[in-house]
Amino acid sequence: MMNRFDQVFDAELKQDISHSKPSQWTAMGGRGLMLDNGKIWFDGKRITAVNYSSQAEQRYKHELTAAQKQQLHPSLRSFKAPVLVFKTQSFNIRIDELSNGKYRYAAWKAGQKQSEKPALVLNNGTVEFDGSGGNHHYLFKNGAYSYVVERNILGDSTTPDVYLTVKRADTAILEQAGSILK
Numbered sequence: 001m002m003n004r005f006d007q008v009f010d011a012e013l014k015q016d017i018s019h020s021k022p023s024q025w026t027a028m029g030g031r032g033l034m035l036d037n038g039k040i041w042f043d044g045k046r047i048t049a050v051n052y053s054s055q056a057e058q059r060y061k062h063e064l065t066a067a068q069k070q071q072l073h074p075s076l077r078s079f080k081a082p083v084l085v086f087k088t089q090s091f092n093i094r095i096d097e098l099s100n101g102k103y104r105y106a107a108w109k110a111g112q113k114q115s116e117k118p119a120l121v122l123n124n125g126t127v128e129f130d131g132s133g134g135n136h137h138y139l140f141k142n143g144a145y146s147y148v149v150e151r152n153i154l155g156d157s158t159t160p161d162v163y164l165t166v167k168r169a170d171t172a173i174l175e176q177a178g179s180i181l182k
Helices: 011-018 055-070
Strands: 025-027 033-035 040-042 047-050 081-087 091-097 103-109 120-129 136-142 145-151 162-168 171-180
Touching (some): 103 136
Antiparallel strands (some): 025 033, 091 103, 103 120
């Protein structure tokens, strides 16, 4: 946050905060206080979320995405936004949002690089949110197989970042915890 403070808190956001009226702030119980329907969140002592994106941040995000695309196998370079990159015991997996609003699942065997051809690519995935805490899952289908990637935002210290379940019909044939790759 300190490295890019001026990028996140540009002149427009600083002005929105400094010129805000009490009516623009809403207390959300245990979640804290928000400005303008969630533009920025405080928990009383600290900033917990900034849902505002400055032009500088948008440029930076575009540059990072372009650089990431160059690191991928050519067949995977077309997508709207990267969503999730993680590893399990057996696989390296990435999920990207496509321009049609659907999601793509690409998987490599553990140890393989994303610049290599993936072992499996599934398109037309969907996302479902599990309540209001942020946990959600992605669902991909491939004939009789379904791939479910659970993204755990809330949980205890033993809850994995990600959990992959592969089912054939209704029978789980693979279940592996995963950790997010930076």
